[in-house]
Amino acid sequence: xxxxxxxxxxxxxxxxxxxxxxxxxxxxxxxxxxxxxxxxxxxxxxxxxxxxxxxxxxxxxxxxxxxxxxxxxxxxxxxxxxxxxxxxxxxxxxxxxxxxxxxxxxxxxxxxxxxxxxxxxxxxxxxxxxxxxxxxxxxxxxxxxxxxxxxxxxxxxxxxxxxxxxxxxxxxxxxxxxxxxxxxxxxxxxxxxxxxxxxxxxxxxxxxxxxxxxxxxxxxxxxxxxxxxxxxxxxxxxxxxxxxxxxxxxxxxxxxxxxxxxxxxxxxxxxxxxxxxxxxxxxxxxxxxxxxxxxxxxxxxxxxxxxxxxxxxxxxxxxxxxxxxxxxxxxxxxxxxxxxxxxxxxxxxxxxxxxxxxxxxxxxxxxxxxxxxxxxxxxxxxxxxxxxxxxxxxxxxxxxxxxxxxxxxxxxxxxxxxxxxxxxxxxxxxxxxxxxxxxxxxxxxxxxxxxxxxxxxxxxxxxxxxxxxxxxxxxxxxxxxxxxxxxxxxxxxxxxxxxxxxxxxxxxxxxxxxxxxxxxxxxxxxxxxxxxxxxxxxxxxxxxxxxxxxxxxxxxxxxxxxxxxxxxxxxxxxxxxxxxxxxxxxxxxxxxx
Numbered sequence: 001x002x003x004x005x006x007x008x009x010x011x012x013x014x015x016x017x018x019x020x021x022x023x024x025x026x027x028x029x030x031x032x033x034x035x036x037x038x039x040x041x042x043x044x045x046x047x048x049x050x051x052x053x054x055x056x057x058x059x060x061x062x063x064x065x066x067x068x069x070x071x072x073x074x075x076x077x078x079x080x081x082x083x084x085x086x087x088x089x090x091x092x093x094x095x096x097x098x099x100x101x102x103x104x105x106x107x108x109x110x111x112x113x114x115x116x117x118x119x120x121x122x123x124x125x126x127x128x129x130x131x132x133x134x135x136x137x138x139x140x141x142x143x144x145x146x147x148x149x150x151x152x153x154x155x156x157x158x159x160x161x162x163x164x165x166x167x168x169x170x171x172x173x174x175x176x177x178x179x180x181x182x183x184x185x186x187x188x189x190x191x192x193x194x195x196x197x198x199x200x201x202x203x204x205x206x207x208x209x210x211x212x213x214x215x216x217x218x219x220x221x222x223x224x225x226x227x228x229x230x231x232x233x234x235x236x237x238x239x240x241x242x243x244x245x246x247x248x249x250x251x252x253x254x255x256x257x258x259x260x261x262x263x264x265x266x267x268x269x270x271x272x273x274x275x276x277x278x279x280x281x282x283x284x285x286x287x288x289x290x291x292x293x294x295x296x297x298x299x300x301x302x303x304x305x306x307x308x309x310x311x312x313x314x315x316x317x318x319x320x321x322x323x324x325x326x327x328x329x330x331x332x333x334x335x336x337x338x339x340x341x342x343x344x345x346x347x348x349x350x351x352x353x354x355x356x357x358x359x360x361x362x363x364x365x366x367x368x369x370x371x372x373x374x375x376x377x378x379x380x381x382x383x384x385x386x387x388x389x390x391x392x393x394x395x396x397x398x399x400x401x402x403x404x405x406x407x408x409x410x411x412x413x414x415x416x417x418x419x420x421x422x423x424x425x426x427x428x429x430x431x432x433x434x435x436x437x438x439x440x441x442x443x444x445x446x447x448x449x450x451x452x453x454x455x456x457x458x459x460x461x462x463x464x465x466x467x468x469x470x471x472x473x474x475x476x477x478x479x480x481x482x483x484x485x486x487x488x489x490x491x492x493x494x495x496x497x498x499x500x501x502x503x504x505x506x507x508x509x510x511x512x513x514x515x516x517x518x519x520x521x522x523x524x525x526x527x528x529x530x531x532x533x534x535x536x537x538x539x540x541x542x543x544x545x546x547x548x549x550x551x552x553x554x555x556x557x558x559x560x561x562x563x564x565x566x567x568x569x570x571x572x573x574x575x576x577x578x579x580x581x582x583x584x585x586x587x588x589x590x591x592x593x
């Protein structure tokens with residue numbers, strides 16, 4: 001089926017699926033009204049109220065109830081039995097009715113008073129020694145379920161999930177698991193305690209999203225990990241133009257229920273919202289959906305198209321400029337092979353525009369930090385990383401970025417501490433490859449290899465991890481073992497020039513010079529018709545021990561501000577030429593001597 005245009009509403013829900021009273025809800029669930037009202041309070045059953053919010057003025061949707069009931073079936077199989085009415089006590093004829101009634105009430109009042117006093121004493125004793133519920137210091141927002149019945153609306157549920165994570169991540173008193181780690185639990189069959197144990201969190205947020213025409217409905221609930229207790233549940237119904245306000249309301253409610261400390265500034269950022277047209281919001285979420293896939297150049301180009309469409313429709317919508325900056329940053333990597341300066345100019349422009357509209361966007365500060373680092377503007381880069389981490393202490397990618405900045409300065413042990421903190425927040429985004437890269441720069445090759453082997457056990461066809469493994473094995477004196485993963489990386493990366501440069505080194509060190517020269521010739525031929533990163537030639541010539549050509553390639557790398565020169569102070573591949581005066585001069589010009 002063809003995907004609808006971004007602005008097209010999904011099909012309307014059949015009217016018979018709406019249940020407009022407690023009686024209809026109870027009939028649908030084959031229970032009595034008292035039971036379903038108890039379920040709503042105790043188990044977070046998705047029931048909605050009209051604006052005047054009278055107890056009897058409720059409605060629900062059968063699809064939401066069915067999905068909720070399926071997830072709770074084991075808990076609700078045992079129904080409470082109806083209380084049987086106590087038969088009345090017959091009065092004797094020997095005493096006036098009024099006297100008997102008065103004496104009975106006096107006795108009952110005395111008994112009640114004794115019971116109350118006894119209970120108060122027992123509760124006071126218990127309260128003095130009873131353990132309190134442990135504080136919730138960490139949580140994960142699980143992927144919200146798309147209950148629209150239309151898989152093409154997944155982008156909406158994923159976008160709302162990411163937005164909630166982003167808002168809650170700005171609270172210093174709360175550790176929030178990042179998006180990439182929670183998304184692997186989409187449609188999982190694992191129980192809440194199992195997921196919480198895997199992620200190492202105290203609580204989970206789960207819920208659903210449903211869109212009907214111009215309206216959006218979100219149901220969310222909080223689950224205490226240790227006991228599987230559902231201790232808060234709420235539904236929110238808004239117009240799509242108020243989606244940002246909805247995100248703010250849900251995040252504020254969650255922060256209040258987990259009882260974390262929220263500073264004044266954090267509260268202001270938490271509740272910040274504005275109205276946005278449905279078309280703008282949808283095109284933005286579609287851009288994020290494409291960028292988060294990010295498997296191919298086509299995914300990145302699709303994301304850029306959606307983000308540009310968003311900014312054209314609303315030039316004041318700051319998050320779209322952050323998305324553009326992230327996408328342009330991906331284009332400038334060695335795998336894609338676009339000229340880095342061309343991509344960086346677009347990244348900086350988009351990130352600065354985002355901060356002009358909203359100075360408190362941590363992602364924009366982190367992107368600017370990375371650009372300053374690639375331009376060897378070290379002080380400015382450090383300041384931007386610290387600003388990003390202050391605004392969002394749960395940003396795993398900012399932890400990783402600052403770890404790389406520290407490694408560039410030669411502070412690899414500090415870098416390892418920061419990257420491992422980032423991995424605690426997001427074990428998927430900050431994977432073994434990021435940790436292994438800093439271990440590689442620290443010349444700890446065996447540990448780096450173990451990290452990469454673990455990552456490849458999960459993603460055996462990841463071109464970046466295969467490429468890094470080749471780096472490690474060559475540095476550790478194992479070029480023969482480096483060749484198979486590098487050849488595989490070459491095949492799955494559409495013959496990336498970055499991979500070719502390292503494979504030339506592997507062939508040369510393994511004694512296969514003819515194969516190395518054949519690949520070098522391929523790089524030279526491709527350079528005649530298009531851009532090839534200078535770093536590919538740097539790695540190739542260093543591997544072939546052709547120092548003059550290597551220094552010529554390093555000068556080209558300097559002119560284009562190649563990414564490889566960030567690592568010049570610590571990169572093991574430069575060890576054979578560190579004593580050369582030309583290298584020492586290059587180190588000074590990059591600002592790292």
